[in-house]
Amino acid sequence: MGFPSILIVDDEKGARFGMKMALENEGYTVYEAASGPEALDAIDAECPGLVFLDINMPDMNGLEVLGRVREAEDPPLVVIVTAHGSEKIAVEAMKKGAYDYVAKPFEIDELRLIAKNAMENLALRDENKRLRSQLENLDSMGEILGQTEAIKDVFVKIGKVAATDVTVLILGESGSGKDLVAREVHKRSKRSRGPLVVMNCSAVPDTLIESELFGHEKGAFTGATSRRVGKFEQADGGTLFLDEVGDMSVSTQAKLLRAVEDQRFERLGGVETLHVDVRVLSATNKDLQNEIKEGTFREDLYYRLKVVEITLPPLRQRRDDIPMLVHHFLGLFSKKHGKDVKGVSKDVMQLVMSYDWPGNVRQLANVLESAIVLAGDSILTLEDIPGEVSGSTEGLPVRSASKLDIDFDLPFKEAKKRAVEAFEREFITQSLGEHDGNVTRTASALGMHRQALQQKIRELRLRERTGLQD
Numbered sequence: 001m002g003f004p005s006i007l008i009v010d011d012e013k014g015a016r017f018g019m020k021m022a023l024e025n026e027g028y029t030v031y032e033a034a035s036g037p038e039a040l041d042a043i044d045a046e047c048p049g050l051v052f053l054d055i056n057m058p059d060m061n062g063l064e065v066l067g068r069v070r071e072a073e074d075p076p077l078v079v080i081v082t083a084h085g086s087e088k089i090a091v092e093a094m095k096k097g098a099y100d101y102v103a104k105p106f107e108i109d110e111l112r113l114i115a116k117n118a119m120e121n122l123a124l125r126d127e128n129k130r131l132r133s134q135l136e137n138l139d140s141m142g143e144i145l146g147q148t149e150a151i152k153d154v155f156v157k158i159g160k161v162a163a164t165d166v167t168v169l170i171l172g173e174s175g176s177g178k179d180l181v182a183r184e185v186h187k188r189s190k191r192s193r194g195p196l197v198v199m200n201c202s203a204v205p206d207t208l209i210e211s212e213l214f215g216h217e218k219g220a221f222t223g224a225t226s227r228r229v230g231k232f233e234q235a236d237g238g239t240l241f242l243d244e245v246g247d248m249s250v251s252t253q254a255k256l257l258r259a260v261e262d263q264r265f266e267r268l269g270g271v272e273t274l275h276v277d278v279r280v281l282s283a284t285n286k287d288l289q290n291e292i293k294e295g296t297f298r299e300d301l302y303y304r305l306k307v308v309e310i311t312l313p314p315l316r317q318r319r320d321d322i323p324m325l326v327h328h329f330l331g332l333f334s335k336k337h338g339k340d341v342k343g344v345s346k347d348v349m350q351l352v353m354s355y356d357w358p359g360n361v362r363q364l365a366n367v368l369e370s371a372i373v374l375a376g377d378s379i380l381t382l383e384d385i386p387g388e389v390s391g392s393t394e395g396l397p398v399r400s401a402s403k404l405d406i407d408f409d410l411p412f413k414e415a416k417k418r419a420v421e422a423f424e425r426e427f428i429t430q431s432l433g434e435h436d437g438n439v440t441r442t443a444s445a446l447g448m449h450r451q452a453l454q455q456k457i458r459e460l461r462l463r464e465r466t467g468l469q470d
């Protein structure tokens with residue numbers, strides 16, 4: 001596959017010619033259009049990846065063309081070509097979604113550079129789309145289960161960073177899956193045959209942590225009766241996962257910074273400088289920005305550790321993954337404890353879907369495990385669920401104030417779609433619960449037609465989610 005093609009839109013033939021020559025010399029396929037309408041046709045016909053669009057054309061203003069182009073499902077990048085002194089228009093065009101602008105007259109090098117950057121941008125966009133479509137039908141990545149958009153964002157990031165050697169800082173509440181993510185990144189990296197060494201920075205007392213990380217020579221301190229190989233050395237050729245990295249003391253952080261940056265260090269009490277090849281992943285549920293402000297975490301280390309950040313959404317922000325996790329854990333723990341629990345009752349499903357899970361997936365797993373151990377029957381009922389969860393709602397259904405979880409990194413349209421879906425889901429589920437799952441009564445309470453509600457329930461897959469009967 002070659003580069004995406006380029007379309008040049010300008011009413012002046014001479015201007016088009018110069019640009020076309022310059023870009024063709026770089027190996028691009030270049031099309032021309034002499035007017036707005038011609039441009040729109042050419043975009044339909046040739047699907048260029050990049051459009052240079054002259055803003056001053058007699059028949060259709062460039063901004064108008066830009067507006068029309070941006071309506072497309074998968075619009076090309078548009079670089080606005082303005083006359084010198086009309087930066088205002090350029091700014092307006094950028095606001096309307098133009099990718100860049102260039103003022104006439106421009107140097108050929110400038111044009112080349114813009115085209116090159118745009119192509120890189122397109123390649124990234126393609127890569128994202130490819131990863132997304134691969135994930136479209138998946139409901140897990142390795143051991144990480146989930147099919148909501150929120151967790152798929154995590155899958156996409158894992159896919160992207162795995163092949164590289166960049167450091168990854170994994171953030172998320174307790175029990176949200178940080179450990180799983182670290183393991184998955186290692187497993188998918190070219191270091192997967194090398195070791196994955198895990199160091200829990202909070203479990204080790206501060207006095208021992210440096211010897212844990214870097215090792216020590218015999219006699220380095222009282223009690224050092226023999227040489228010890230540290231985690232950095234053990235991880236050579238593989239990955240070092242620093243869990244709870246936020247709990248490390250500032251003086252250890254300084255040494256860690258050097259080791260991560262230079263891949264070299266000395267054992268405690270040693271003179272020899274050791275070189276290693278280690279990829280560093282780290283995780284924390286602390287707010288490191290805050291720790292930096294308080295002076296308990298080094299800013300330079302923070303940036304060194306988080307070349308890429310992966311943030312795990314808390315379970316309550318991806319409730320649609322709960323049914324699938326429930327079934328996964330039922331199978332797992334039934335087997336482990338020699339039970340034959342096949343499912344959960346409707347009200348248990350409603351309960352676990354509406355509970356807030358401060359301990360996230362780990363808490364869900366623990367709750368189900370204890371229920372399975374204690375339960376005799378093949379279906380878990382409310383009585384089997386520990387009070388920490390079932391007591392939280394004093395009889396279902398409870399109307400809970402809901403908070404919109406908005407992902408501000410998404411394009412507006414996508415964010416809105418997700419928010420609307422989440423709203424519909426929550427509202428309808430709530431009302432269905434209040435009417436014992438009776439669609440006719442729910443529809444009338446909501447002021448909807450019965451068929452319309454049925455349709456919504458299907459679209460939002462509420463039956464699968466809530467275990468509602470038809």
Ligand SMILES: Nc1ncnc2c1ncn2[C@@H]1O[C@H](COP(=O)(O)OP(=O)(O)OP(=O)(O)O)[C@@H](O)[C@H]1O
Pocket residue numbers: 143144145146172173174175176177178179180181285361362365
């Ligand atoms: N998406 C998921 N699919 C399946 N199991 C999961 C998922 N997320 C977490 N788990 C399970 O939940 C438990 C907790 O996950 P994990 O140890 O990765 O959390 P963590 O974020 O590292 O927690 P902590 O902050 O306490 O270290 C593990 O048993 C893990 O297997």
Ligand SMILES: [Mg+2]
Pocket residue numbers: 178179243
């Ligand atoms: Mg962990």
